[in-house]
Amino acid sequence: MPIRRLPDHLVNQIAAGEVVERPASALKELVENALDAGATRISVDLSAGGVEHLSVSDNGCGMAAAELRLAVERHATSKLPDEDLSAIATMGFRGEALPSIASVARLSLASRIAGGEGWELVVDNSRVVADGPAAQMQGTRVAVDGLFAQVPARRKFLKSERSELAACVDVVRRLAMARPDVAFELRHDGRRLLGVEAQGDLMADGLAARLAALLGADFADNAVPIDFEREGLKLGGLAGLPTYNRGISDLQFLFVNRRPVKDRLLVGAVRGAYQDLLARERHPVVALFLDVPADFVDVNVHPAKTEVRFRDAGLVRGMIVSGLRRALDAAGHRASTTVSAAALGAFQPGPLASPSFFSPPGTGGAGGGHVFATNRNEIAGSYGVAEAQPGHFAPPQARAEAATDFPAGDFPLGVARGQVAGTYIVAETSDGLILVDQHAAHERLVMERMKRALAGGTAASQALLLPQVVELDEIAADRVAARAEEFAVLGLEVERFGPRAVLVRATPALLGATDAVALVRDLADDLAAFDAAHSLTERLDAVVGTMACHGSVRAGRALSVAEMNALLREMEVTPHSGQCNHGRPTWVKLAKGDLEKLFGRR
Template sequence: MVERPASALKELVENAIDAGATRIAVKLSGGGTDLIEVTDDGCGMSPPEMALALERHATSKLPDDEIDQVTTLGFRGEALPSIASVARMSLESRVRGAEGWHRIVDNGEVVSEGPAALPPGTRIRVESLFARVPARRKFLRSPRAEYAASLDVMKRLAMARPDIAFSVEHDGRKAFHVQGNESGPERVAGLTDRALAENSVAVDFEREGLVLGGVAGLPTFNRGVADHQYLFVNGRPVKDRLLIGALRGAYAEMLARDRHPVVALFLDVPPDQVDVNVHPAKTEVRFRDPALVRGMIVSGLRRALDEAGHRSVQRPSEAALGMWTSEAPASPSPSGEGLGWGSAVSPSPALDLWTGPTPNPSPEGEGLRYGYVSDRRPSFSAPPPLARAEPAIAPVPQSVQHPLGVARGQVAKTYIVAEAEDGLVLVDQHAAHERLVLERMRRAMSEGGVASQGLLVPEVVELDEPGCDRLEARAGELSDFGLDIERFGPHAVLVRAVPAALGKGDVHALVTDLADELASFDEALSLKEKLDHVAATMACHGSVRAGRVLSVAEMNALLREMEVTPHSGQCNHGRPTWVKLAHGDIEKLFGRK
C-alpha cells in the first residue's frame, strides 16, 4: 500500500532483501517525493520475471498455495504495480550469467523496455511520486518530514538485517552507512545511540518454540518519546500494540510514566503461529497465542534486567559537569576567618552542607529501617567549621572490595558520597532505599506475604466514595502486603495494620495514594502488574527520606545492599539512584588533564 514515500521505499528495500542482496544503496531527493532509487546486488530478475513482478494480484506470484508459510518480507513485486501506477518507475535488473534488461512504466503505462547495462542485481528508480494524483500529493508532509519517515524505515530495516550493508543518501548528502556482517547489538547501537552499547543488557530467552533476542536499555537510559523502540517479528519491523503493551509492562515500576525505554527486540515465531497479513503495510501482526507472546516478552526482559543488578547510567551529564567552573584562586581573608586557602573550583552552595553522621545515637526505634544500625557511636570533640566526621572504630575499609565503594560522608543530608576504586560515587539515599524496600516487599510476597504491624489505635482515613469502593474491592490483595483495612462508612476506611517494613510512615498519605493508583490502573494489566503498582507506592512511603542524617555504618549498609539487589541502579520512577564521577572526570575538573 503506497501512502507516502516512506511506504514505497519500504516495499522496494524489502524486495531487495528478499532477493538475497548483501549491499543495498538508497538515494532520495525531496524526501523521496522527487526521487527514490534503490540499488542491490541480489539475484536479479529475468525479463519474464520483471513483467510478472509489475502485474497485479500478488498471490499469483507465489510458488505454491501455502500462504501461511510465507517467510519472505513480501510477495515478490507485490507493491511494484501500485507504485508504478502513481509515479514514473524505471526497473533495471540482471541475472548473473545473463544480459540486463530494463522496463519503464509511467503512471501505469509501459513506455519503454529493452537491454540494459548494469552489474548483477536490480536498480529501481521512482520519480515524481503522486505527480498526477494531486489529491494524494497535497496531503504529503514537508520534504523534511517525509525524509525523516523514510530514514526511520531504513534504520529499522538495517537493524533487522545486520548481515547486509546499507547506505542512504539524501539530496547528495550521505545520511548513514553501515557495513555488513555486524553483530545485532553493534548495528542497533550504531543506528540509535553509541552510548546504548554500555548502558544496555542483552536479551536471550526461549519458550515453547519462540525465541526472543536483542538489546534492552537500562531503565535509567530512557527517552521522552517512544520513537526509540524497535520491534521485529521474524525479521519484519512492526509497530504492534500487543508488543508495545508487553514492553510497557516489563518496565513497569522502573520508569516514570512519561519516560520510555530504548530497546530493540527480535522475536522469532513459527510461521503458522503468526499472521503477517492483517495490515496492508504489514506493520501489525496477529499471534495465535497472544498471552504466550506477551508473557514471554515480559519475562525475558525482566530476567535480562534482573541480571543487570545495581547497574545505572554511570556518567554524569555534561550539563552537571559544566556547573563546575574554574575561577582564579581567592586570597585569604584579611581578618583570618575561613579556611585560609583559595579554591581552584567554585564551590556550590550544597558543599556548605557537607556533613557526616550525627555523633549521638538516635532515639529508640528511629534507626534506619532496613536492619543495619550502628551499635556504637562514641562522642568526640568539636568538628571543623565546614564538616563533621565520625571517628573510626575499625580500620577504614578498602574501596577496591566493593563496586559502589565505601562511604566517606553525606552531602546536604540527601546524598551519600562513596569512594570506589575507579572514581567517586554519589548516591541518592531516598531513591536507593525506595528501590530496596520495593524489592524486599516483592521477595516477601513470593515467599508467602509481607509481615504487618498492628496499630495500637486504628486510624480513620477519609476519602471520596469511589476511592473507598476501590480500596474495599482490593482489601484482600492489600492484606497480602501487610496493609489491613476495612470500610468505615461511605466516605472512610479504617486502617488496622501497616506493612512492618514501612515503620512510622504517614498512613493517611499512603492510603490516599493507593486509592489514586487503583483508579489509574489499566484493566488490561495482569494481577501481578497491579500488585507491583501497590508495592511501589508502599515502598515510596516506607523509604528513608532526604534530609535524614545517616551514620557511616548505615551508609555502608545501604551501599552493600544495593550491590546485591536487582534494579537498584534506578528508583521506582526510573531515575538513577547513583552516578559515578570517574577519576578522569575529576582530573579534568582540576586541570590535570
C-alpha cells in the first residue's frame, strides 16, 4: 500500500488517544485552559462520572467568534507568543486538546470577551453543527457530551462510574491545590463534591489554608511547613509527620511551577527523605511545590504533560531530600495528634464493680450480706497480704517511688509518674497526661545517636571478649561479607568465616550489650531486601535503624523514675523522637480536657 496522508478526523482521533484517555483527561485539559485564560472562578459539572456529560465554566478573558473556530483546529494556540518551547510558562501549549476532544464527543464552546458579544460553536465528533450568537457572560463555558459514544472500542475500556468520578475529583483537587488564588467548585449530578473559595494569594498562608481545605484539618495539624532554597530552586509546601502516614501513596502531591506532575524522580526523593522514619510498606502524606526557572525543566516530554525532565536531576533530588529532612528535623519530638485521638476513642468506661468486691473477706461474698469497711485501717487490715483468708486473693501490689515535682522550664513531655506493663511510661504535664512507649522511644534515640556519631566519622566499636560465629546460608554470608567496610564505619566488625558463616569481632559501642548473632541475621535480611542501586547513605540509614532496634530498651524492663525522666528529657531535644524508626508513634497525649470528658466532667 502506498504512503498516504491520513484524513483530519482520523488524525484527531489518534491524537485523542494520547491526550484524552478518559473523562478525567479531558477535564484536566479544560480546567488548565481556564487557568491559562486568567480565570479566578472555575465551576465543573459532571454526570455519570463525566462520561455522559462534563462542563467547565470560567470567568476568564474569553474568546471572540474567530478564535472559537481556530480553537478546534489542531495545533492552534495562544500560549506560545514567541514560539519558544524551552521556556513554557502556561499549563497548556500544544493546541491539541479541543480538536482531540471534539473528534470523540460532542463539544460545545460558548465564550464572550469583555465588551464583545457571546458566541457558541458546537462540534459533534469532528462535524461543526452550530456556529452563531449565544447568551454568555464574560468568560468561557465548554461542555463535552457523550465521550467516546461513537468510538465503542474506546468506551468499553472506561472503568465504572465511581472510578471515573474519583479520577475527575482527583484532577480538580490537584489543580485547586496548585492555585489557591482561584475558587473551584465541582458538582456531580447536582451534588456538590468540592468547593473552595479563593485564598487571595499564592503565598505560604494562602497555600496552607487551601491544603487544609482540600486535604482536611488533620493533615494541616500534623504537617510541617517546608521553605528551602538552593541554587535558584525553591521548595515549599507541607510535609506530614511520619506518624501521619498511609498504606498507599495516594496522598503524595507534587507540583513543578504549579503544574501537577507524577514523576518517579520526585517520588523516589520523598521515599528517600522518609526512609529511616517509616516502615517500607507505609507512605507519607506530602504536598510539595517546586519552583524552578522555565528553562531548567522540560514539560514537553509527555502528551498529557504529567511528567517532566530536569536539566540537573541530581540537584532536584538532593534538594527535595534535604528540604524534607530539614523540615522534619524542626518538628523535634512531635507526633501525630490523630494517634492521641484514636487512643482517647479506645478508652471505655469500666463496669461498676459488684458490692462483693468491696466486702471484707469472710463476710459472705456475692451470696451473703455486704459489709463494707468504714475506715482506712479497717480496709488495710481486711486486705493485707498477711491477713488474706483462704479462698480470697490478696490485693495487687505495685512498686512506688517518691513523686518528683515538675521541672523548671519548658518540658513538653512532663515528669514521669510510673510505668505500666513494664513497657509504657506514664508522665504528667501541666495540661494533661503523656504515655510513652519506652522501647520505641529509646530505639529512635539510639538511632539518632548513631547518626550523630557517623557524622563525626566512624562510630566507636566494642570488642567482644570471644568473637561470635553467625551461621547463615552462603548467599546471605556473601552479602554480609561484601558490606564489611560499611559495617565497620558503624562500629560492627565482621569477617568471612567459611562458606556459610561470618565472624563478629566487635559491635557498636552505642548498643551496649547486644545479641550479635540476632543483629547480624537481621542485617542479612535487610541486605536481601535492598536494591543494589541504593546509595551508601541510604543503605547505612537502613542498617543503623536495624542496629538501633537491637540496642534499645526492651519492653518489659522496669525503669526507675530517674531513668524514665532521663528518657523524657532526651526525647525533648532529639529530632524525630515522636516516632520510632518504623513510623509508629513513641508517645501519645491526653489533654486535661480529654481526661475530663472520659469521666463526664464536661
